[in-house]
Amino acid sequence: MTKEIEIRCAHCNRLLAKGRAISLAIKCPRCGTINHLRAESTSRESQQEDHSER
Numbered sequence: 001m002t003k004e005i006e007i008r009c010a011h012c013n014r015l016l017a018k019g020r021a022i023s024l025a026i027k028c029p030r031c032g033t034i035n036h037l038r039a040e041s042t043s044r045e046s047q048q049e050d051h052s053e054r
Ligand SMILES: [Zn+2]
Pocket: 009, 010, 011, 012, 013, 014, 028, 029, 030, 031, 032, 033
């Protein structure tokens, strides 16, 4: 269950990293914006509290 996510800059949308991130902070080398990433404990893409089943 290796699921990779794309970590992009919240400011300029530059691709910073790829993979799994748990409580990480990446500084964008392009615009200098520090992007804080929260832990993703669950394997599902339920970032928001939305009960939408497929
Ligand atoms: Zn950026």
